[in-house]
Amino acid sequence: MILEVDSIELYFKNKPILNGVYLKGETGKITGLLGRNGSGKSCLLRIIFGDLKPKYKLIRLNNKPILKPLFTTKKINYLPQYNFITKSLRLKTVFQLFKVNWFDFLIDFENFSRYNKTKFGNLSGGEKPIIEIYLILKTPGQIILLDEPFNGVAPIHITKINNLIHREKKHKIIILTDHRYNEVIDVCDNLYLVKNGCTKLVDNLKELEVYKYLPKSALLTP
């Protein structure tokens, strides 16, 4: 499946945020969005999900225009920047509600086994997104949007999440954004830079410095 987002124009009051954005995601590929704070990455994900209505947008799936919000089609799962799981629910109940296997989760994240009766709200700031990312990736849906999945997550768990994303991408379109650019570069097949309201497909990582998203010499040398 191919998802294309085209000609997005978004304003808040009269302030232009996005203007002429194009983005493409494909099954089997992970697409990354990089950009400075406030460049419009989260807005773009919300426009794709369908809960933010821009002045103009074109969204196509396999070349066919999609006119209703994608979230109404059950094809798409979205990880927002805020925690979306009810704090008072115990983890085992959360997994039951999402119809995701708790014991499969423990194969990847064995140190959560002690938490099966713990309430979601009692997890640490970095543990909560691990649960939410896992559920978003494992719930049926062919398009996955992840807004800052690595935020607050320890490096060892980022590696596990990246492995999981790699496994899931075989039958999904995955689009993610995060400021941990090394991790984004590492996991993504395609990268876009969001700048001045537009997207630029990044052909060469050096462009991230040229377009002043990264300071000079920030890229890790092999």
Ligand SMILES: Nc1ncnc2c1ncn2[C@@H]1O[C@H](COP(=O)(O)OP(=O)(O)OP(=O)(O)O)[C@@H](O)[C@H]1O
């Ligand atoms: N509901 C809103 N009303 C007015 N302005 C908004 C609203 N939501 C977002 N904005 C503005 O739109 C711009 C883009 O916001 P967005 O959250 O998409 O940025 P971002 O690239 O995701 O930033 P960050 O990397 O800091 O999360 C910002 O200038 C923000 O202040």
